Amino acid sequence: MDAANEAMVRRAEEIIDSYGCRRENIIAIMQDIQAEYKYLSQDVLEKIAEKLGIGVAKVYSVATFYENFSLEAKGKYIIKVCNGTACHVRKSQPIYDGLREYLGLQGKQKTSSDLLFTLETVACLGACSLAPAMTINDEVHAKMTPEAAVALLEDIRAKEAQNG
Amino acid sequence: MAETKLTREGFEALKAEARALLEKQQLKVLVCAGTGCVASGSMKVYDYLKEACAKRGLNVMVALREEDHGEGGVHLKKSGCHGFCEIGPLVSIEPLDILYTHVHVEDCDEIIEKTLLGGEVIERLLYQRDGQVYQRRDDIPFYKLQQRIVLKNSGKSDAEDILEYIALGGYSAFEKALFEMTDKEICQTISDSGLRGRGGGGFPAGRKWESVRRNVSDVKYVVCNGDEGDPGAFMDQGVMEGNPHSVLEGMLIAGVATGATEGYIYVRAEYPLAVKRLRIAIAKAEELGLLGDDIMGSGFNFHMHINRGAGAFVCGEGSALTSSIEGKRGMPRVKPPRTVDQGLWGKPTVLNNVETYANVPQIVLNGADWYRSIGTEKSPGTKTFALTGNVVNTGLVEVPMGTTLRQVIFDIGGGIKDGKKFKAVQIGGPSGGCLTEEHLDLPMDFDSLKKVGAIIGSGGLVVMDEDTCMVEVARFFMNFTQNESCGKCVPCREGTKRMLEILERIIHNEGSLEDLDLLESLAETITEASLCGLGQTACKPVLSTLKYFRNEYLAHVVDKYCPHCNGKKHGLIIDPDKCRGCTKCARNCPVEAISGQVGKPHVIDQSVCVQCRACIGNCPFGAIREE
Numbered sequence: 001m002d003a004a005n006e007a008m009v010r011r012a013e014e015i016i017d018s019y020g021c022r023r024e025n026i027i028a029i030m031q032d033i034q035a036e037y038k039y040l041s042q043d044v045l046e047k048i049a050e051k052l053g054i055g056v057a058k059v060y061s062v063a064t065f066y067e068n069f070s071l072e073a074k075g076k077y078i079i080k081v082c083n084g085t086a087c088h089v090r091k092s093q094p095i096y097d098g099l100r101e102y103l104g105l106q107g108k109q110k111t112s113s114d115l116l117f118t119l120e121t122v123a124c125l126g127a128c129s130l131a132p133a134m135t136i137n138d139e140v141h142a143k144m145t146p147e148a149a150v151a152l153l154e155d156i157r158a159k160e161a162q163n164g
Numbered sequence: 165m166a167e168t169k170l171t172r173e174g175f176e177a178l179k180a181e182a183r184a185l186l187e188k189q190q191l192k193v194l195v196c197a198g199t200g201c202v203a204s205g206s207m208k209v210y211d212y213l214k215e216a217c218a219k220r221g222l223n224v225m226v227a228l229r230e231e232d233h234g235e236g237g238v239h240l241k242k243s244g245c246h247g248f249c250e251i252g253p254l255v256s257i258e259p260l261d262i263l264y265t266h267v268h269v270e271d272c273d274e275i276i277e278k279t280l281l282g283g284e285v286i287e288r289l290l291y292q293r294d295g296q297v298y299q300r301r302d303d304i305p306f307y308k309l310q311q312r313i314v315l316k317n318s319g320k321s322d323a324e325d326i327l328e329y330i331a332l333g334g335y336s337a338f339e340k341a342l343f344e345m346t347d348k349e350i351c352q353t354i355s356d357s358g359l360r361g362r363g364g365g366g367f368p369a370g371r372k373w374e375s376v377r378r379n380v381s382d383v384k385y386v387v388c389n390g391d392e393g394d395p396g397a398f399m400d401q402g403v404m405e406g407n408p409h410s411v412l413e414g415m416l417i418a419g420v421a422t423g424a425t426e427g428y429i430y431v432r433a434e435y436p437l438a439v440k441r442l443r444i445a446i447a448k449a450e451e452l453g454l455l456g457d458d459i460m461g462s463g464f465n466f467h468m469h470i471n472r473g474a475g476a477f478v479c480g481e482g483s484a485l486t487s488s489i490e491g492k493r494g495m496p497r498v499k500p501p502r503t504v505d506q507g508l509w510g511k512p513t514v515l516n517n518v519e520t521y522a523n524v525p526q527i528v529l530n531g532a533d534w535y536r537s538i539g540t541e542k543s544p545g546t547k548t549f550a551l552t553g554n555v556v557n558t559g560l561v562e563v564p565m566g567t568t569l570r571q572v573i574f575d576i577g578g579g580i581k582d583g584k585k586f587k588a589v590q591i592g593g594p595s596g597g598c599l600t601e602e603h604l605d606l607p608m609d610f611d612s613l614k615k616v617g618a619i620i621g622s623g624g625l626v627v628m629d630e631d632t633c634m635v636e637v638a639r640f641f642m643n644f645t646q647n648e649s650c651g652k653c654v655p656c657r658e659g660t661k662r663m664l665e666i667l668e669r670i671i672h673n674e675g676s677l678e679d680l681d682l683l684e685s686l687a688e689t690i691t692e693a694s695l696c697g698l699g700q701t702a703c704k705p706v707l708s709t710l711k712y713f714r715n716e717y718l719a720h721v722v723d724k725y726c727p728h729c730n731g732k733k734h735g736l737i738i739d740p741d742k743c744r745g746c747t748k749c750a751r752n753c754p755v756e757a758i759s760g761q762v763g764k765p766h767v768i769d770q771s772v773c774v775q776c777r778a779c780i781g782n783c784p785f786g787a788i789r790e791e
Contacts, residue, residue, distance in 0.1 A: 027471070062492065
């Protein structure tokens with residue numbers, strides 16, 4: 001286990017304890033861990049199983065059932081392009097395609113090779129009246145176009161480059 | 165605040181104090197803090213106003229209880245969603261009764277200078293339509309036809325201040341239910357009101373409550389379904405963000421009526437702001453003693469919990485939702501036993517939708533007859549709709565049941581965007597159907613819509629204009645349901661997959677006429693044999709588009725060409741004014757598509773032309789162009 005993973009497991013333990021190691025809180029526990037680390041590593045899943053007194057398979061079954069949980073590491077910025085009905089009819093697909101192209105994502109790849117961005121779709125953000133919408137780390141950006149979306153990412157890239 | 169326990173007398177005193185405080189407020193600035201306006205930048209406006217007012221020596225107060233230092237203070241509030249997100253960020257100023265639209269930081273100094281200090285209206289920030297300027301919100305056509313019960317306080321009061329909710333009559337219905345009504349009377353009132361489940365099913369809420377009340381059990385639960393997963397729907401989000409206490413109060417009343425002592429609110433993870441507002445609301449209610457043990461000395465205990473969903477649409481189904489709260493995979497089970505008998509942790513459970521609970525306090529306060537006077541006979545009350553898509557005014561709408569689609573789309577919604585023609589409206593999300601021009605005058609209530617193969621559902625209305633391909637719409641929904649099928653039962657898991665494949669084939673102009681029959685027969689099997697509502701209704705979008713827009717399917721499978729998906733047909737055209745009839749193009753055409761007499765304009769036979777463009781290069785007069 002590398003150092004980063006170890007720290008993650010230690011933090012996971014604290015979170016599990018804060019929920020009193022109660023089995024019914026497994027979803028909330030995983031949500032809290034993921035809120036900090038953006039994904040759930042195998043070691044974390046095993047720790048959850050151990051502390052809650054259930055099988056690893058059970059933990060895995062819950063983690064894979066829900067769309068929000070990721071078992072793979074993600075980029076620093078998570079972009080979610082809304083593909084709800086309202087956004088779809090107001091042309092959200094070109095935004096997604098444009099960002100994929102900008103980030104150079106191939107096949108099933110979701111995270112850019114510099115580990116800065118992860119591109120996902122989301123069923124509905126509830127910002128339908130400002131469609132098409134997308135979020136960058138949970139901040140909603142309304143009335144998007146492919147160009148505006150790429151511009152937002154370029155700003156972030158520039159800012160990141162500046163901060164080294 | 166609650167060092168001493170809240171008694172009923174204490175609550176009465178609190179109510180009086182809150183009312184007096186609210187009346188004393190002179191100048192109120194409400195910045196909309198709904199998801200839509202926040203996305204448009206309303207919080208920047210809020211922060212700037214706060215700072216700029218303070219700089220000018222104006223006493224800014226953010227909470228109702230905050231000490232009012234003499235004259236000239238401004239109360240700055242974060243309000244719930246106005247519903248008209250399109251024209252946000254919205255700022256309303258009371259008691260001047262002004263609604264400013266598209267307010268940005270740059271406008272703030274002018275607002276303070278002219279309106280707050282000078283009492284003057286800034287016309288350029290008002291809503292304008294068809295040359296008319298509207299100062300008051302309720303005069304705007306978007307609001308004029310609405311009747312707001314559930315969204316009554318949304319946009320008009322502070323969503324995070326419990327005292328303001330109490331001042332406006334909040335928790336009085338709970339007090340009445342707790343001290344002046346028996347459990348049976350409450351259930352009877354809800355039954356008499358005819359309130360039906362707003363989550364889509366339309367099951368009578370009173371009957372549900374009565375079943376749970378009658379069940380004998382050591383513990384019972386009240387669960388609120390805030391897992392508004394339908395793409396294109398955000399009504400419950402608006403209620404949870406804008407008026408969270410109304411949901412808590414409705415659940416508390418359900419608790420009193422059924423003998424339940426634990427409440428769970430299940431909210432989608434995609435609504436972080438709703439989760440935040442509900443958490444604040446619960447904390448404030450606990451602090452005041454409106455939640456907890458022995459509430460107001462009545463002996464009634466009630467504890468409230470929040471569960472965040474984790475991105476599974478199927479959890480909107482009752483048994484899947486309860487199993488998700490229990491920390492399991494959210495998969496539906498066979499019913500019966502019904503949730504009212506064996507719900508959460510196998511105990512009797514009242515499970516209603518956000519909007520249903522939000523209606524309850526008003527019904528208890530004003531009586532069943534009052535509620536029945538609104539809406540239609542079989543579907544009393546109002547319904548909130550999320551109006552979106554290719555419509556001029558998008559936003560959150562609340563109208564009496566029985567209002568027609570035409571009124572909502574054209575009168576409130578302002579018609580179709582960019583002057584295009586109306587084609588269809590998708591109602592009820594992935595479980596609903598598409599309706600057409602001929603249904604526009606149909607009253608929207610539970611039963612009328614059922615008759616035409618649609619449902620009110622939770623209330624998503626996605627309007628589509630003439631440029632929309634309805635086969636693509638059907639494919640979109642099937643793709644959604646396919647993704648969200650939990651995989652437990654075969655008809656839904658495998659059936660939706662096959663249907664999606666067929667639809668994709670059709671979209672790519674590779675389908676056949678037999679595919680349409682296959683879609684219909686698969687749809688029948690999936691509808692009949694699926695376990696839960698997700699599968700049983702998954703085929704509605706396909707069936708309704710097949711019924712009302714069959715010619716669009718035919719365009720894809722017979723003509724192999726859809727004007728919406730494949731764009732305008734490309735073709736090469738000879739301009740008769742430029743063509744001199746030199747015959748060069750006809751001689752060079754490899755497929756002999758060009759004909760004409762020497763010296764006269766030639767024409768291209770589009771059915772033969774392969775668009776090789778050889779003619780363009782050969783024409784000495786530049787008479788041939790692509791269109």
